[in-house]
Amino acid sequence: MKTVGILGGMGPAATVDLMRRVIDLTPASDDKDHIRMLVDNNPQVPSRIKAILEGSGEDPGAVLADMAANLEHQGAEFLAMPCNTAHYYLDFVNAAVRIPVLNMLELAADHIQQQNQSIDRVGLLASSALQEILLYEPYFARHDIHVLYPATALQNRLMALIRTIKADVANSSKSKALDAAAADLAKNGADCLLIACTELSVVSSSLNNVLPVYDAAEILALAIVREAMK
Secondary structure (H helix, E strand, O other), X not given: XXXXXXXXXXXXXXXXXXXXXXXXXXOOOOHHHOOOEEEEEOXXXXXXXXHHHHOOOOOHHHHHXXXXXXXXXXXXXXXXXXXXXXXXXXXXXXXXXXXXXXXXXXXXXXXXXXXXXOOOEEEEEOOHHHHHHOOOHHHHHOOOOEEEOOOHHXXXXXXXXXXXXXXXXXXXXXXXXXXXXXXXXXXOOOOEEEEOOHHHHHOHHHOOOOOOEEEXXXXXXXXXXXXXXX
């Protein structure tokens, strides 16, 4: 099997969550049947929120490129990055290596369209940075799918939840922000929901909503298993 390199630490819990998903999705009867993962769990990657929303702080692109090059040097045969917002810097990562880099955003949009071709509107549960830079829109536009976001007040609550997960995963499950944002998206015409923040993926099992729910972290984990076992 191929070895995957994971650009992690954004945040640490999301990185561990992705690794768990890969392990759970891998058909294995013994240790040797599992996928080798080289992980750079680097919480010191400059804040994507500060760089994108606030326009301050260090550019994460150079740090991510350096992480990618180091993982390739250590033997990674392809790369994955469990942070939706960090895909804004995907070009830096691709330019730094000669190995394939999985694009979680493209994978998620393609997966949803393949699962249900009647979907016209997807509701994103994500960081506010994604809405600011319209990061997912080009990928869904290829399938004529419109992207919806929660109302501003609910999006602000979602951002507060994301920060809580980064700081204190154990207490984050008490928040009702995820359900409230999902209900708002359903009310405003979303045909399905996409958990498009890997911090929210950590607590995604607590989400209560009648709509079909897709998770970018789960879709990325599936793609890692497929790629590793080619």
